[in-house]
Amino acid sequence: xxxxxxxxxxxxxxxxxxxxxxxxxxxxxxxxxxxxxxxxxxxxxxxxxxxxxxxxxxxxxxxxxxxxxxxxxxxxxxxxxxxxxxxxxxxxxxxxxxxxxxxxxxxxxxxxxxxxxxxxxxxxxxxxxxxxxxxxxxxxxxxxxxxxxxxxxxxxxxxxxxxxxxxxxxxxxxxxxxxxxxxxxxxxxxxxxxxxxxxxxxxxxxxxxxxxxxxxxxxxxxxxxxxxxxxxxxxxxxxxxxxxxxxxxxxxxxxxxxxxxxxxxxxxxxxxxxxxxxxxxxxxxxxxxxxxxxxxxxxxxxxxxxxxxxxxxxxxxxxxxxxxxxxxxxxxxxxxxxxxxxxxxxxxxxxxxxxxxxxxxxxxxxxxxxxxxxxxxxxxxxxxxxxxxxxxxxxxxxxxxxxxxxxxxxxxxxxxxxxxxxxxxxxxxxxxxxxxxxxxxxxxxxxxxxxxxxxxxxxxxxxxxxxxxxxxxxxxxxxxxxxxxxxxxxxxxxxxxxxxxxxxxxxxxxxxxxxxxxxxxxxxxxxxxxxxxxxxxxxxxxxxxxxxxxxxxxxxxxxxxxxxxxxxxxxxxxxxxxxxxxxxxx
Amino acid sequence: xxxxxxxxxxxxxxxxxxxxxxxxxxxxxxxxxxxxxxxxxxxxxxxxxxxxxxxxxxxxxxxxxxxxxxxxxxxxxxxxxxxxxxxxxxxxxxxxxxxxxxxxxxxxxxxxxxxxxxxxxxxxxxxxxxxxxxxxxxxxxxxxxxxxxxxxxxxxxxxxxxxxxxxxxxxxxxxxxxxxxxxxxxxxxxxxxxxxxxxxxxxxxxxxxxxxxxxxxxxxxxxxxxxxxxxxxxxxxxxxxxxxxxxxxxxxxxxxxxxxxxxxxxxxxxxxxxxxxxxxxxxxxxxxxxxxxxxxxxxxxxxxxxxxxxxxxxxxxxxxx
Numbered sequence: 001x002x003x004x005x006x007x008x009x010x011x012x013x014x015x016x017x018x019x020x021x022x023x024x025x026x027x028x029x030x031x032x033x034x035x036x037x038x039x040x041x042x043x044x045x046x047x048x049x050x051x052x053x054x055x056x057x058x059x060x061x062x063x064x065x066x067x068x069x070x071x072x073x074x075x076x077x078x079x080x081x082x083x084x085x086x087x088x089x090x091x092x093x094x095x096x097x098x099x100x101x102x103x104x105x106x107x108x109x110x111x112x113x114x115x116x117x118x119x120x121x122x123x124x125x126x127x128x129x130x131x132x133x134x135x136x137x138x139x140x141x142x143x144x145x146x147x148x149x150x151x152x153x154x155x156x157x158x159x160x161x162x163x164x165x166x167x168x169x170x171x172x173x174x175x176x177x178x179x180x181x182x183x184x185x186x187x188x189x190x191x192x193x194x195x196x197x198x199x200x201x202x203x204x205x206x207x208x209x210x211x212x213x214x215x216x217x218x219x220x221x222x223x224x225x226x227x228x229x230x231x232x233x234x235x236x237x238x239x240x241x242x243x244x245x246x247x248x249x250x251x252x253x254x255x256x257x258x259x260x261x262x263x264x265x266x267x268x269x270x271x272x273x274x275x276x277x278x279x280x281x282x283x284x285x286x287x288x289x290x291x292x293x294x295x296x297x298x299x300x301x302x303x304x305x306x307x308x309x310x311x312x313x314x315x316x317x318x319x320x321x322x323x324x325x326x327x328x329x330x331x332x333x334x335x336x337x338x339x340x341x342x343x344x345x346x347x348x349x350x351x352x353x354x355x356x357x358x359x360x361x362x363x364x365x366x367x368x369x370x371x372x373x374x375x376x377x378x379x380x381x382x383x384x385x386x387x388x389x390x391x392x393x394x395x396x397x398x399x400x401x402x403x404x405x406x407x408x409x410x411x412x413x414x415x416x417x418x419x420x421x422x423x424x425x426x427x428x429x430x431x432x433x434x435x436x437x438x439x440x441x442x443x444x445x446x447x448x449x450x451x452x453x454x455x456x457x458x459x460x461x462x463x464x465x466x467x468x469x470x471x472x473x474x475x476x477x478x479x480x481x482x483x484x485x486x487x488x489x490x491x492x493x494x495x496x497x498x499x500x501x502x503x504x505x506x507x508x509x510x511x512x513x514x515x516x517x518x519x520x521x522x523x524x525x526x527x528x529x530x531x532x533x534x535x536x537x538x539x540x541x542x543x544x545x546x547x548x549x550x551x552x553x554x555x556x557x558x559x560x561x562x563x564x565x566x567x568x569x570x571x572x573x574x575x576x577x578x579x580x581x582x583x584x585x586x
Numbered sequence: 587x588x589x590x591x592x593x594x595x596x597x598x599x600x601x602x603x604x605x606x607x608x609x610x611x612x613x614x615x616x617x618x619x620x621x622x623x624x625x626x627x628x629x630x631x632x633x634x635x636x637x638x639x640x641x642x643x644x645x646x647x648x649x650x651x652x653x654x655x656x657x658x659x660x661x662x663x664x665x666x667x668x669x670x671x672x673x674x675x676x677x678x679x680x681x682x683x684x685x686x687x688x689x690x691x692x693x694x695x696x697x698x699x700x701x702x703x704x705x706x707x708x709x710x711x712x713x714x715x716x717x718x719x720x721x722x723x724x725x726x727x728x729x730x731x732x733x734x735x736x737x738x739x740x741x742x743x744x745x746x747x748x749x750x751x752x753x754x755x756x757x758x759x760x761x762x763x764x765x766x767x768x769x770x771x772x773x774x775x776x777x778x779x780x781x782x783x784x785x786x787x788x789x790x791x792x793x794x795x796x797x798x799x800x801x802x803x804x805x806x807x808x809x810x811x812x813x814x815x816x817x818x819x820x821x822x823x824x825x826x827x828x829x830x831x832x833x834x835x836x837x838x839x840x841x842x843x844x845x846x847x848x849x850x851x852x853x854x855x856x857x858x859x860x861x862x863x864x865x866x867x868x869x870x871x872x873x874x875x876x877x878x879x880x881x882x883x884x885x886x887x888x889x890x891x892x893x894x895x896x897x898x899x900x901x902x903x904x905x906x907x
Contacts, residue, residue: 125687132695207703208868210733211906215867222823247795249766261866420670425734425762474676481765483793486699486733490673493699501678564687578699584678586686 028271125563712902849883
């Protein structure tokens, strides 16, 4: 019902079909963005000050009034309507203090139901903002009052949880200052909120993907590519490289459902041409709070000539680790400390499928620009992404111990238990022996000389909070069918599913096993996902866990939050397609 | 709309029945262990699979290719085999609809997997220049449904000088048999120069390994006549937007019906290609060539017009929305 209403609403205000060609990655209008709501110059050049985003207001209080309304925008030369929070895109950055009780009055001026979800926050289930689970949503004309105690600190974000509203502009950053002195000391503090914009109606995008799953993939294997491979590696190698993909009807370049063919990538609501600028003085310690608020895009974040020290992930302080690049999926956050000394640096967030990037500048004064890196070639998915644990190859089934002997000591071989419902039209592949190692940066980042962050690098500073042994284990499989564009868990879409029951107070272990060739950022509401390595050792608390193709990632949950909660892939199109479970804690 | 949904539901029931019949008969025939369980309907329908036991380092793809072939062997096993998990085992008896913390039914969450979507696909809107004459053709369908079940109105029209000369129109209900294959049931009406014919249709369509798009449909008429059509095509990417599409079509008839323009057996074969340019994947002009052969008795029908062996040059558009 909600789906239909949203779609109708969108169609009233924008043309839903245009023939257009975007042969080059659209970098957007230099002066693009929000029309009329604020001076364009402010967005484009960012008269910046510490702890303030370019053009994005920061609200710092215990009571907030947010209004959701339509907003004219123009990112590509085509005027469109966004759904915006308080008239800006992104919405205002909310700055809270740990221990405070915050009150947020959200008024809906749209003609459809809306909602705000506080991503990663620990709060009562009826304050979580998922329409249909936490509450009915905020109806047109209504004001809903959220009120909860802030029990954590760090970088978070908020967004609409209604249909595809998030993709149309409804997201903003949350900064929560710790009750005591912040362990992370910095002279400057900047939010880098990555997102994306499409001029198309997201509902129509979804419907089109149902007809053609590779609609936006313009990185298909081609005949000239095959001939090149044959010339370089010989016929045998070239053909065998393609054979398994072709037999299985999988695309080796199926890295993302959407691409720059329809998306323009934004950093703090500014297009790459807009040169969104963050200021610093040489020698300062600058904290960048990087948030991926995109609907469907993984970003690989890199600042040429500037190493980044990761100090916090998903709001949890971690052992500092210095990297040159990190991948961030929708819903994840990562705080880094940088010490820039030159005049200007490019903040370069290239998309995982390499069709475009979000871009901003870190500079000593407005108007500067640094060299922009070239986009890299998209890498093909590897056998690891299809087969999972390759070390077990050649052994018979039940080779758990054997594989262990053969060098995979840190990532024990496991055998998947598929659900009966995975043996159906909803599931186009199943991995029997997933890889369990967490030190893989993922496709496209494997063959680089750069130091790239992986899940295995993460170690929470505060250690494990719940030290009990998990009472039980559950295994869920992430499933899909790219040809039908169906996404599910255990082969069942949300509409066919039953809730996952967590007993109140128990600690349980969850294995998320990926039977698809895409990476899924899995977001559990209301409770932390305590990430573990394959041997059950605690690493850090996450609210969104990326699971790579043919990978199994395990985490523990302390089921201390009564109520009904959402648990889903944070790629919005996958979420709405049904890769979604309700969790009931009772 | 409401009426359409009821039609949809009726067809759904019908296809469930057919699928269930197909499956149960095969299962009974093949399963000697007596281990036929009765999983929920959804699973039973979708149990056409390769569920070979897991091997270390291997992946089991869903190799349910041509359902006709694979159904025989694969029906011998239950969905997922003995080790398969019950996907509802973690529910603890709770449902989404009711129980603690649940919202009233009208306020509960529904996602797009429960929505009915629709689309229009015009595969070929083209002009054909034959050796003897020129004509125009439209082939495409409109659909309504979801990932696994659709109602489809499919048509092929040929016209010349603004007059429709020949048409085939099918109303089909399609249902997923396996990850890449659909069952199609429905009816077809042919309008020709003089005659019109009605058929009941039963077919499969889908994607074979190595990306061949296949569609094979068998037809039976109320008078007891039979026919079959097989179509195959392939997309060869010359670049990201320039795509060569070889295509083949074969028409068979069980009986001679010269008034309707065909003899018995293979009546027509068509082979050729289209070279299309995807401005985006939704709008693609193309040029192409097809060689049409009439076979057997049908040759005699077309020979006087010099159309029994014909080269046709093609120009047209593919588009969908």
